[in-house]
Amino acid sequence: MDQELKSMKQVDIIRTVTLPLMSKFGIGEGLELKVTRRGAKPNGGGEVIFKCPVRRKLLPLQFIKPGKIKRIRGVAYAMRVSPAMSNRIVDATRGVLNQFVPDIYIYTDHMKGAQSGKSPGFGLSLVAETTEGSFISAEMSSNQPGQEPSIPEDIGRQTAQLLLEEIYRGGCVDSRHQSLALLFMALGQSDVSKILTGPLSPYTIQFLRHLRDFFQLMFKIEAQKQLEDEQIGAEKVQLTCIGIGFSNLSKTIL
Known part of the structure; x- marks a missing residue:
């Protein structure tokens, strides 16, 4: 878990979890993040468009009711690999999470051509939303070329387990x-x-x-x-x- 905490947040987590958290401090209107190209390590090649308003002050926050999990959403992405990789990740993830929550939807995002960056890769981002508007996230991505090859089913199961661990830890933020x-x-x-x-x-x-x-x-x-x-x-x-x-x-x- 410590290694997972040290890694950088993927763009999907920033878009679906970080930005909603920022909006609670009064930075919501005009805040936007759009993914135009996805890149993977080591050569990257991804591109995003980020818009953020200028605010003079931040609002105080009272956020002490985490609520109960009502749904789980996710994005399984793949670049410069077979589209079947994303589907295999989704199947493995649902095999774990369907035991706990019925409302699950995981999007597949397979980038082609210039939108697929410069290196092959795949991964998964998961977000659990509560009844009180808090978001709990987990994510994993495939290893870089030259390292031990990643298996899509392992990525799906391990990310689902990481999400369940975050849910167990609880709180209004992950x-x-x-x-x-x-x-x-x-x-x-x-x-x-x-x-x-x-x-x-x-x-x-x-x-x-x-x-x-x-x-x-x-x-x-x-x-x-x-x-x-x-x-x-x-x-x-x-x-x-x-x-x-x-x-x-x-x-x-x-």
């Missing part, structure tokens, strides 16, 4: 987005912000130390106790802070 949410809370207006997460990842713990060193900001961290008959998943943590009131000086004041 492990990959804990640090981003805390950063925006710290930079927000001088008001109270709260968020409920699962167990803090090692990356997030170190990130909290950086926030303390750079902004002299300390979060109040409280373990949320659950009754034995109500316990769902791992222990939850509630983090509270008062934003430093950071203001974007490049935004013209009308």
